[in-house]
Amino acid sequence: MLQKFSRYLLVAAAIIILSSVIPTIYRTLFKTPYKYESIYYSLLKDEFFKSRYDFETSSSNYENSKGEALTEEEFHKACPIENSYFLITKGQFPDSINGIKIDVEKFRPESDYASIRSQYFETPSYHLFPLMDSKGPLTYPQDVCRIGTNKVEFIVAETNKVDEAKSDQYTRVFDNEEFSYPVKLLAGIPTTMKPYDNGWFITDSKDAFYHMKMENGKPFLKKIQTPEGFKVKYVSPSTIESRSIHAYVISAENKIYVLSSLDYSLNELPIYDYNPERHHSLEVRKNPYFTRISFSSFHSKKVYVLDRNYKLLNTFEETGTPYAEMTVGKAFSALFPFHLNFSEGHHSFVRFVFKGYKNISWIVVNTLLVLVNIFIIIRKKSRFRNNILDLLLVAATGIFGFVAVNLFPNKEY
Amino acid sequence: MFYKEWIKIRLVFWLSFVVGIGIVVAMYAIIRGELADMPTNHYIWNMINRNFVFFTLFKFVPLGIGTLIGISQFIPEITEKRLKLTLHLPLNEEKAGLQMVTFGVISIFIIFSLMLFAFLGMGRYFFPFEVMRVAAITVAPWFMAGFTAYFVTGIVAIEPIWKYRIAYLIIGGLFVKMYFVLWEAGSYIHANAFFAALLVLFSVSILFSIYRFRKGEM
Amino acid sequence: MENIVECRNLTHYYGDKMVYEDLNFNIKKGSILGLLGKNGTGKTTTINILNGYLTPRSGECIILGENSKNLSPYVKSQIGYLIENHVQYAFMNIYQIEKFYSGFYPNWKRDAYYDLMAKLKVTPKQKISTMSCGQRSQVALGLILAQDPQLLVLDDFTMGLDPGYRRLFIDYLRNYAKAEGKTVFTTSHIIQDMERLIDECIVFDYNKVLVYMPVQEFMTTFKQFDFEVTNPNVEFDKGGLVENYEKMDNSIELFSYSTEEEVKSYLASQGIEYSNFKQVPMTLEDAFIGLTGKY
Numbered sequence A: 001m002l003q004k005f006s007r008y009l010l011v012a013a014a015i016i017i018l019s020s021v022i023p024t025i026y027r028t029l030f031k032t033p034y035k036y037e038s039i040y041y042s043l044l045k046d047e048f049f050k051s052r053y054d055f056e057t058s059s060s061n062y063e064n065s066k067g068e069a070l071t072e073e074e075f076h077k078a079c080p081i082e083n084s085y086f087l088i089t090k091g092q093f094p095d096s097i098n099g100i101k102i103d104v105e106k107f108r109p110e111s112d113y114a115s116i117r118s119q120y121f122e123t124p125s126y127h128l129f130p131l132m133d134s135k136g137p138l139t140y141p142q143d144v145c146r147i148g149t150n151k152v153e154f155i156v157a158e159t160n161k162v163d164e165a166k167s168d169q170y171t172r173v174f175d176n177e178e179f180s181y182p183v184k185l186l187a188g189i190p191t192t193m194k195p196y197d198n199g200w201f202i203t204d205s206k207d208a209f210y211h212m213k214m215e216n217g218k219p220f221l222k223k224i225q226t227p228e229g230f231k232v233k234y235v236s237p238s239t240i241e242s243r244s245i246h247a248y249v250i251s252a253e254n255k256i257y258v259l260s261s262l263d264y265s266l267n268e269l270p271i272y273d274y275n276p277e278r279h280h281s282l283e284v285r286k287n288p289y290f291t292r293i294s295f296s297s298f299h300s301k302k303v304y305v306l307d308r309n310y311k312l313l314n315t316f317e318e319t320g321t322p323y324a325e326m327t328v329g330k331a332f333s334a335l336f337p338f339h340l341n342f343s344e345g346h347h348s349f350v351r352f353v354f355k356g357y358k359n360i361s362w363i364v365v366n367t368l369l370v371l372v373n374i375f376i377i378i379r380k381k382s383r384f385r386n387n388i389l390d391l392l393l394v395a396a397t398g399i400f401g402f403v404a405v406n407l408f409p410n411k412e413y
Numbered sequence B: 001m002f003y004k005e006w007i008k009i010r011l012v013f014w015l016s017f018v019v020g021i022g023i024v025v026a027m028y029a030i031i032r033g034e035l036a037d038m039p040t041n042h043y044i045w046n047m048i049n050r051n052f053v054f055f056t057l058f059k060f061v062p063l064g065i066g067t068l069i070g071i072s073q074f075i076p077e078i079t080e081k082r083l084k085l086t087l088h089l090p091l092n093e094e095k096a097g098l099q100m101v102t103f104g105v106i107s108i109f110i111i112f113s114l115m116l117f118a119f120l121g122m123g124r125y126f127f128p129f130e131v132m133r134v135a136a137i138t139v140a141p142w143f144m145a146g147f148t149a150y151f152v153t154g155i156v157a158i159e160p161i162w163k164y165r166i167a168y169l170i171i172g173g174l175f176v177k178m179y180f181v182l183w184e185a186g187s188y189i190h191a192n193a194f195f196a197a198l199l200v201l202f203s204v205s206i207l208f209s210i211y212r213f214r215k216g217e218m
Numbered sequence C: 001m002e003n004i005v006e007c008r009n010l011t012h013y014y015g016d017k018m019v020y021e022d023l024n025f026n027i028k029k030g031s032i033l034g035l036l037g038k039n040g041t042g043k044t045t046t047i048n049i050l051n052g053y054l055t056p057r058s059g060e061c062i063i064l065g066e067n068s069k070n071l072s073p074y075v076k077s078q079i080g081y082l083i084e085n086h087v088q089y090a091f092m093n094i095y096q097i098e099k100f101y102s103g104f105y106p107n108w109k110r111d112a113y114y115d116l117m118a119k120l121k122v123t124p125k126q127k128i129s130t131m132s133c134g135q136r137s138q139v140a141l142g143l144i145l146a147q148d149p150q151l152l153v154l155d156d157f158t159m160g161l162d163p164g165y166r167r168l169f170i171d172y173l174r175n176y177a178k179a180e181g182k183t184v185f186t187t188s189h190i191i192q193d194m195e196r197l198i199d200e201c202i203v204f205d206y207n208k209v210l211v212y213m214p215v216q217e218f219m220t221t222f223k224q225f226d227f228e229v230t231n232p233n234v235e236f237d238k239g240g241l242v243e244n245y246e247k248m249d250n251s252i253e254l255f256s257y258s259t260e261e262e263v264k265s266y267l268a269s270q271g272i273e274y275s276n277f278k279q280v281p282m283t284l285e286d287a288f289i290g291l292t293g294k295y
Helices: A002-029 A072-078 A084-090 A164-176 A327-335 A363-379 A384-397 A399-407 B002-037 B040-050 B061-081 B083-088 B093-126 B129-158 B162-178 B192-203 B206-214 C043-050 C073-077 C094-102 C110-118 C133-147 C163-180 C215-221 C260-269 C284-292
Strands: A037-042 A047-054 A059-063 A112-117 A143-147 A152-156 A185-187 A200-203 A209-215 A218-224 A232-237 A245-251 A256-260 A266-268 A281-286 A290-296 A300-307 A312-319 A338-341 A353-356 C003-014 C017-028 C032-037 C058-063 C079-082 C151-155 C183-188 C200-205 C208-214 C223-229 C242-248 C251-256 C274-280
Touching (some): A002 A384, A002 B162, A037 A290, A037 A300, A037 A312, A047 A072, A059 A072, A072 A084, A112 A232, A112 A245, A152 A164, A164 A218, A185 A232, A327 A363, A363 A384, A363 A399, A384 A399, A399 B162, B002 B061, B061 B083, B061 B093, B061 B129, B093 B206, B129 B192, B162 B192, C003 C043, C003 C183, C017 C183, C017 C200, C017 C208, C043 C058, C043 C183, C073 C079, C094 C110, C094 C133, C151 C163, C163 C183, C200 C215, C200 C284, C223 C260, C223 C284, C251 C284
Parallel strands (some): C032 C183, C079 C151
Antiparallel strands (some): A047 A059, A143 A152, A209 A218, A232 A245, A256 A266, A281 A290, A300 A312, C003 C058, C223 C274
């Protein structure tokens, strides 16, 4: 009895591993080409332009919203702000655009870029971080900070011991601000390769939102006022030179906010269809005159352009064919009733994700495999009664089950 | 039964024990040297920010130990078909098989526990608790790979037909590979329970091969 | 008398290759049955079926009342099994192996083992793998004696033994079996000395059983006749009176269960001229070769 059971355990193991391996081989063999395409916004013409990099000729192709091809020079001139670097070096940058006077000096300090990948939303963490001195030089501190279950602690790296005095000082500040332990989210830029330090943005167990810093060796903790019921999902701290922005914040409801450094106000952006589970990358590109926010999924791309007050200027949308509607995708779901992935786009953990059984196109292949297996059983003159479970497995798991049950022979003696 | 198993594996057991602990000690000796050249805080930032994994040195050591214990235990059984002697002992054949596997698992468990204990214990001397927590999460599947390798060695060794041996080796190999899909330290935190569950699938697999051997597959 | 082993209608194939069909034999309590045959005639196959390491295509073996497909621990403890080449746990020494086995058998006869070991020139710490084939055979035998089973199953135990050890083994075994009333089933492809041991024999040829009878009966009824023929091209039909024959030029060795008179009248009826006709005494080995042929 037990040896029968051991066979089914092995079959189950084989099905699980094959449901990851076979689809991976299929996907590698039938790769769908990826389009490397960038969308640019022209403040001058209030129009979107496309730039596509061609790997074969190592050159870029440009076209306007009507699909007409442009030369590089025409493209640079059509989108002066987004190509300011090229135009300024050539001395061709216009003084004004649509009557707005352009101040080249303001470009650098008021420009910002943030790339927010859904993968970062949930990521393995050490729950330790360096707290640099925001008023001091950009160096790594001698200690690491831990926000524990009921206090803040600094562990001196060299000795691996807690710096009690510094820890007490911070714990007191946290207690005064009614911080509710433990910490839920930690967002900061733990590197010295940045223009300045701006501490860490943290949320507590009750979803209160804080800004934590060290200034001249002294603790700073500011509770940020948030709307009723507001929950932070992700914070991308900004390194804008003018220091006008603290961070870009994604709420639990997938709304995008800009946290202003003037008064810690959260400015909600007029974008309502961003979904990090589908749109794996979100890009914020800011210059003194507009902010371009784009996000893309496997088959679609959406671009929003907002003015200096984050009012909507223009939008762009492009939708391709989803994988499931392409021929390879249709064949995929017909061949494999389900498949196993170890990763998903919206976190960076290893997880076992079984996906499938979304439609019934696999029924044909599974039925065929059941028939083939029946044929094998007849040829081996086995009894059907002994093979019912095998056939059920093939019917349910298709090619994976078929390979597995035949790999571990179901012999009767 | 345990007496016979012990005689078979004792050399490999002590060897694995010495190598396993030795690697951990060597690893920390290297880290000690590195910490002399680089301030500890930089070392820790490398870990936290740059995904630096300080304990890759023994990534495949548990795998090797599991395989070696499996080989030392099962190869003597199949040379000259000595398994016949074991199956002829006056006890149930399944019980005999399970006793062998139980012994192997216990031996490996002892070595791995001591390794893990040394690894985490010595690590705490250098690094904060959180670093060792993440390290433990990361090394757990490597140890599980060691157990899987042991089970796979068993079913492959005892399987009487070469064709199937190769098939089991491939499935087993893919399975072991799965324990090494690392992308960064700590990524396994949600996967370890599932990994452990999958390990169970292989645990009694040896019975299948013994059954086939006993039924005279050639 | 009670049968310790009953095999009924055993049929086995390896793939499409038939080993034998409808093999029937019994082993009576206290008797010694020898299964003789050349290499590859299915001797080990039979042993494997008997011990439950092989499931026959059809038919069954009943050992001590149990089907050999599923032997209980008790019945297994009552079968002493010596594997071809005296395979044992060669990674142990004689002390360890005794210690190991003694734990499994409640009626373990430690002294029987050590008595036999005392005769071997080995140190207690010497590993079995470093011993000579003869010494290994004594270790394997000693373990079986200590196990004190009802039935001894010995697979080709003479293989690799020099004559002294072979004689020692056989004599020791026969005395033991007869004194203790043990039943023995043994196979061999070396027939020499076997007549000292076995009571009954089964002779296997490829795909069939040639003989299944007591050794005494076989030795008295199966005869060899030598004579010379004038026509060197003479051929005999096998199957009737003639079991087998060998021809060297004009000399014929003819093997038959019939009497001298019957053979002579047969030759006359076939119109074969012969001279120097005489019956030749045979050992079991001669008889075996006569029956199965030299090839």
